[in-house]
Amino acid sequence: MNFSNIQPISYLKTNTSDVVKQVQETRDPVAITVNGRVQAVVQDPVSYQKTQDQLAMLRILALGRKQIEEGKVIDHDDVVALLEAEDNAGS
Numbered sequence: 001m002n003f004s005n006i007q008p009i010s011y012l013k014t015n016t017s018d019v020v021k022q023v024q025e026t027r028d029p030v031a032i033t034v035n036g037r038v039q040a041v042v043q044d045p046v047s048y049q050k051t052q053d054q055l056a057m058l059r060i061l062a063l064g065r066k067q068i069e070e071g072k073v074i075d076h077d078d079v080v081a082l083l084e085a086e087d088n089a090g091s
Contacts, residue, residue, distance in 0.1 A: 001038060003031035012042070 005028060012019055012032050019030055023044045032040040043051075067073065074082075 006031040006033060008033050
């Protein structure tokens with residue numbers, strides 16, 4: 001892990017509002033250490049949500065790749081035919 005801002009937990013305890021303000025303004029996470037080891041990360045909610053969205057997309061892509069490798073695919077023309085059949089059945 002590479003963090004540009006690493007602070008001990010004692011700093012967070014005494015400067016919580018400053019850390020939160022800095023994270024919100026810079027969008028850079030702050031790593032918090034306990035006994036010299038990173039144990040937590042303070043991150044703004046927008047960056048956190050962006051990261052979660054990116055992870056979700058990567059999971060979807062990985063699932064799609066797995067389905068392709070397993071041959072679980074449908075030809076474009078077959079999909080169009082299925083959709084047209086569903087549309088005609090609903091009419």
